[in-house]
Amino acid sequence: MINFFKKPNEKVFNLPSLGKDELLYKVFPRLFMEILKKYFRLEIEGLENIPAHGPIIISPNHSGFSGFDAMILAYILQEKTKRIPRVMTHHLWFLTEKTALPAQKLGFIEANFENGIRLLKKNNMIVLFPEGENGNFKSSSKRYQLQEFKRGFIRMALECDAKVIPTIILGAEETHINLKKLKFSKFLTGLVLPLPLNVIPLPAKWKIIFMKPVGFPFGPDKVGDSELCHELANEIKDSMQKRISIEMKDRGSGYL
DSSP, X not given: OOOTTOOOSSOOOOGGGSOHHHIIIIIHHHHHHHHHHHHTTOEEEOGGGSOSSSOEEEEEOOOSSSSHHHHHHHHHHHHHHOOOEEEEEOGGGGSSHHHHHHHHHTTEXXXXXXXXXXXXXXXXXXXXXXXXHHHHTSOGGGTTOOOOOOSHHHHHHHHHTOEEEEEEEESHHHHSOEEEEEEEOSSSTTXXXXXXXXXXXXXOOOEEEEOOOBOOSOOGGGTTOHXXXXXXXXXXXXXXXXXXXXXXXXXXXXXO
């Protein structure tokens, strides 16, 4: 797999001589991410909380409908930790070859329990958004209100003795405005899509906060304990919501 965000060892001088794949999957992505970092005036806090080794689950809030939060987070993790994050992503990315190829180049992996376990048992870092599409596609009227956490990330952590890093992303809510969440029930049962107000990203200020690692005093025998997994997921959700509320008090306008 080509590393989508990897910084080249040498400076690129002769762009016309490069192949299409190298331009598309190496040069352009890094340039695009560097532009976004400056455009969003990105601030990062808590990198010291990310272990250098072992299985890790980065569990961020999800918002802005565009997927910019996943791309920027993956780029920052790659750049700052020198570890390659595997982003667990909605299955819609993998329905066709045209969307699956760029998703794989981004380091995206289809979000399911089996893929998560396979990666964690190889001591990988994975990024898993516990809110799923309900967070990403929620109406902007509910911005910075965490939606219900799915429990898959807890079960993965218990199965693989992985640390969970609760992660706060501020800015995506103001970058892309979503009018409402569309639910399809007649022909496409379970499908959720956004109704966006803007496609061009607004110049909101972004901040990513990596909170302290969370470990659990339980093992794989508790993976099937639904009540326990629900309780642990809610504890992490509550800690993230409290931190978001604190940050928002000092944030002021997201555009200044």
